[in-house]
Amino acid sequence: MRHALLLTSLLALPASAAEPPRPPKALVLKASRLFDAKTGKLVSPAQLLVVDGKISAVGPSATGPLGTEVVDLGDATLLPGFMDAHTHITGEPGDDWRQDVLDDLQRTVPEQTLDALPLARATLMAGFTTVRNLGASDFVDVGLRNGIRRGLTVGPRILTATTGLGSTGGHCDAGNSFRKGVLAEESSRGVANSPEAFRAKVRENLKYGADLIKVCATGGVLSRNEDVGSPQLTQAELDAIVDEAHARGRKVAAHAHGAEGVKRAVRAGVDSIEHGSFLDDEALALMKKQGTYYVPTALALKGVMERADKGLLPPENVLKARTASSKHRESIRKAIATGVKVAFGTDAGVFSHGRNAEEFGLLVDAGMKPADALRAATAVNAELLGVQESLGTLEPGKLADVVAVPGDPLQDIRRTQQVFFVMKEGVVYRNDRAPVASPAAR
Ligand SMILES: [Zn+2]
Structure with a gap:
């Protein structure tokens, strides 16, 4: 095949x-x-x-x-x-999470880039002609985007965030799985801890080729030493990030599971909330009022649970996956009922690339009309990505x-x-x- x-x-x-x-x-x-x-x-x-x-x-x-x-x-x-508003196109998990960690530490940047080529191809062949990539290391995403644009390799059009921004020990801190000193500082390149320091990080990402900014406003499922729902950035930090990005005409996507982190991000003016497992009524009302897009990434939770069921995740993360999954569908249902703009994103890279279209069925299972699910991946995503004039x-x-x-x-x-x-x-x-x-x- x-x-x-x-x-x-x-x-x-x-x-x-x-x-x-x-x-x-x-x-x-x-x-x-x-x-x-x-x-x-x-x-x-x-x-x-x-x-x-x-x-x-x-x-x-x-x-x-x-x-x-x-x-x-x-x-x-x-x-x-189709457009996928949430991918990690430069990698995907193997069958042994311990080995994955070692592989990531051993592969050179050119090797990582070559490994990404079939992933980009699989995404395009599944019908996804545009993706918004929300987190990659070593600027492999920038190289891949440029290479596809130049016709060096086959893949979707990529808008990319480069490294996600977050606080020390937070979900976007790649170093949080390791004991102190194991990873080079470069691995935690997106980490900062004050509004001014985050402003500098936004500028740095844009300098090296980011199309938009990704922030981790709360904990996540696949990271360690933190819980999935707690806020990880202050209001002032989020305000600074969004202010700096928007001043330069760039959008901001916020990874956020817990309601408090979601509300801070929405108040700061982020363009989309990613995952949103524990949305409460106040968060949803705020999102509707502000016009914030919701990218549920239902397939991410499904993919993570599949890995948990196969014993491919550390126990700490299995627990977090169960907690988030148990509330996630309800969040999607409520978002649809409230009239929040629901966009289409999968978090591909948490599971194999090329499965992206499974998200359509999951959105419909959660109560979305089929036509709205199709619109989410096309007209709605085009607006979220700011490409509605051409796509x-x-x-x-x-x-x-x-x-x-x-x-x-x-x-x-x-x-x-x-x-x-x-x-x-x-x-x-x-x-x-x-x-x-x-x-x-x-
Ligand atoms: Zn993600």
Whole structure:
């Protein structure tokens, strides 16, 4: 399977990978349905004209000049390329957490980057043409983002946060699993402990290529020596981080499980709350009032529980995973009921990359309408990421990021796990139905 995918995508690439892959001049995409991410409704039949990597026309008149290649995907639904607002695309867990820790300490930065290439590929092939990466070490994420942009390797468009910011011993302190002195200071690069020190960290991350800022406002599930819900940053620290990032036109994503940490982050003006396992009514009301996005990452909790059940997690983290999971679904339900803007993010990297679309089903299981789950990963995420002018819907003038799933995903949301066609900026990276291209019939 993996080899077949490789072949398909290689065929779409130019002979030399030293420049971005060039889309065909013009191409018509047809299918039985198209998901309108603006209205949440299906349009039937679907016809889309792609010219120079952009959507040029939609509807029956979207034909292009005589001889334009037509790709007819048959009984399928075209959707905007999916976006995952929470990934860690530079790594994923192995089968032994002790070994994972050692591996991380032993691999050189170039090796870490090479290890990330198949993860980026798997993400794109699952239909995710854009990801927002919320935490990576050694700027591997920046290199990967730039390499994909330059056409050196295949993967989604990446907006990245580089190293997450947090307090000493907190969830974003990579050193908190080790005894003092084991890790080089660089491993805790995002750690600071005062408003001014955090301002400097924001500036440093932006200097080295971050597109946005990630902060750890509370404890987390997979870290040690802290509990999952407690706040880890003061109001003044969060205020400084958001003020500095927003002044420079960058967004802030806050990892936060407990309600107090969530409220501080929302009051500071962060753009999204990640995880939010223990949201209370006051936190939800604040989020709604401020327009803060909620990225539940239901798949993160599922992935962590799978690892816990297989005995692949330290006991301390198993306990935290159970505590967070027991409240998480209720938080999602309440957020939907309150009218908080729910976005789509998975925390891929906590589990294997390429499983991202499982989040759709989990959101629907938690009470979301299928159309809203699809909108979360497309139009809503485009707004959260600040790319709504060029992505998120299939409309003329936008970049041609298009995926296709068999059948009707509004009838069966888990069709999103069967993506068989992936186009990014007009380049076809995957088409399992391998249609025979034919000149446009007129
Ligand atoms: Zn994360």
